[in-house]
Amino acid sequence: MAEQNNVGVIHDIGFRHYDGPRLGRGWIVRSLLVETFRGAFGLGRPAKAKIMPWVLIGILLAPPLIFVLIIVLTGATELPTSYTQYFRELQLIISLFIAGRAPYAMSRDLRHGVMPLYLSRPFKRGDYVLAKFGGVALAMFAVLAAPETLLFVGALLAKLPVGAQIAGYAEGLSMAVILALVLTGIGLVIAAFTPRRGLGVAAIITTLVVVNALGAILSVILSDKGNASLGAYLSAIDPYNVVDGIAASWFSADTAITGLSSLGFTGGLVFTSLAVAIIGGSIAILLARYRKVGVV
């Protein structure tokens, strides 16, 4: 009798209850952060979502590869570009990356009203914002650190002086940290106010390009008028110049804006506090923005 029942019968086991562990708030925030990070590269998403980020990463990695080839082949004694200047030179590509990734992380949940589902789960409103911020910032840092690392490895392969390379690489990475945080802050704030993803992408790239042009114009006009340091300070309207200013003041790195390098200690303080203000301010704005989402 019992044997009969075992043959070819699909048992409807009914609704199964779960008695296992429920991992708390920390795990949830970590999961959301990791998912945001992976999403920024289109991982776990269809092939279409992978195209843009990986094309941009490819473009970012191409010049270091070429530089490395050049120094290895020609036996040059220094890198064609400095670690700190590299971001400046590929500024547009970096801007495109954040413009694509920030709305990806923020807009979807806002536009399709997914927030109430997150809010009804065992973590807090602010946790969501911080997890998203962390995920995008980490992705941004990874993207900035990769070409730096490639430059560093290439320089070592070409047997350039190790001490100077390590110092340069360390400076480049610290700039990558600051730039990643600053760009993530700006990108996410804009994305959080433009629930339509396409609009968000356009808004971010427009903002970054316009402030870049403004910063350049201001610094050129003012240094023509003989007030280069005011021009340098005003050029901080462009977040890339803020990071550049920090590099110029603390690391005496080369810079595209004349005057940035002559600001010294005061300049370092001003630009550093600016960066901190941008990062802190954008997190504060994001938290305030999300205080209203999903409540009656």
Added chain:
Amino acid sequence: MPAIAIKGLTRTFGPVTALSQLSVEMPTGVVGLVGANGAGKSTLIKILLGLLPPTSGTATVLGLDCQTDGLTIREIVGYMPESECLPPDVSATEFLVHMGRMSGLPTDVARERAADTLRHVGLYEERYRSIGGYSTGMKQRVKLAQALVHDPKLVLLDEPTNGLDPAGRDEMLGLIQRISTDFDISVVVTSHLLGELERISDHIVVIEAGVLQRSTSTAAATTMSSLVLVEVTERAGEVIERLSSAGAKVVAGAAAQTFVVEVADGRVLDDIRGAVADLDVGLIRMQRRRHHLAEMFEAREEANHG
């Protein structure tokens, strides 16, 4: 222990009072929360989830204080919002795994339970397709599934039948009933339609403009309201008189020659037959009628005001 206990709950938004001195206990099982749009149902749900502090009063869910134990409550409670809340570019499976993890389930458990839960709400092969291509009924099922994926003890369903056609409505209501009977999960379900909730609810709570109107067990309500509609060819008045003198409760009906008799026990039906035969009038119909709770409330309201 009641699933939900609310004492003197008040919530104001500036000059607007969404909930006013609400005190009610909701038992386990299916509780229907009825009220017109803007009656304060959604506000109440947000307070119960610990997302909105009440202006005054207290509320507990499964014995946990909504103001201090919000995180614990949200771990063992599921919520299905009224609004659209699904991203269109992921599949139901992916979405449910994600939401399971967001409820604190380990990833492998989330995967297993996502598949299970979708099957229970009636989504099979479709679950691998993007949600964007789903019908309203399928989307409602995904919304329901995400409220169940972490095996809660209680689910709060905000207008789950909204936007569904009559067949979809019946299926959804059947599903909600199964959550309570087969899955052993308590349900609080809101609707502005009393009629659809009374079928599946064990208990009905009615609020209007943030004020409690009724809190009744439907089992008690329906036995009390067993009625029979009688239509005769003529002399309805005399029949009514005879029945009333026999002790039956009779109310004249809307149409001529019809009246409604409350069936307290089986003898009343015999009395009707006897009265009709004695008076020698034709009996057109005797129709057992399910007394809608709504009518009952109206009748009592009139009695209260009158």
